[in-house]
Amino acid sequence: MQIPWELVASFAIGLALLCLIGYLLLVPMRFMWRLVAGCVMGAAALGLVNAFGSLVGFSVEINPFTAMAVGFLGLPGAGMVIALQLLL
Secondary structure, eight states, X not given: OOOOHHHHHHHHHHHHHHHHHHHHHHHHHHHHHHHHHHHHHHXXXXXXXXXXXXXXXXXXXXXXXXXXHHHHHOHHHHHHHHHHHHHO
């Protein structure tokens, strides 16, 4: 029994397309998980700022925007949020 080359070629093309689609779906999900983890860590960092800032009467409101700014930008983002709170 001989396997037709059209069947082998279509199987190879289908497998390559499946791998390409899987890769294209995996890359944005990796970015989204990284963004979500950064937002959670940013909210935790702002919680620490509020815990220690309450000793001197300083607090930063924790909302999705500030948590995302701190999570996405890291320590400079925390400085930006604190500076904006002091200025405004």
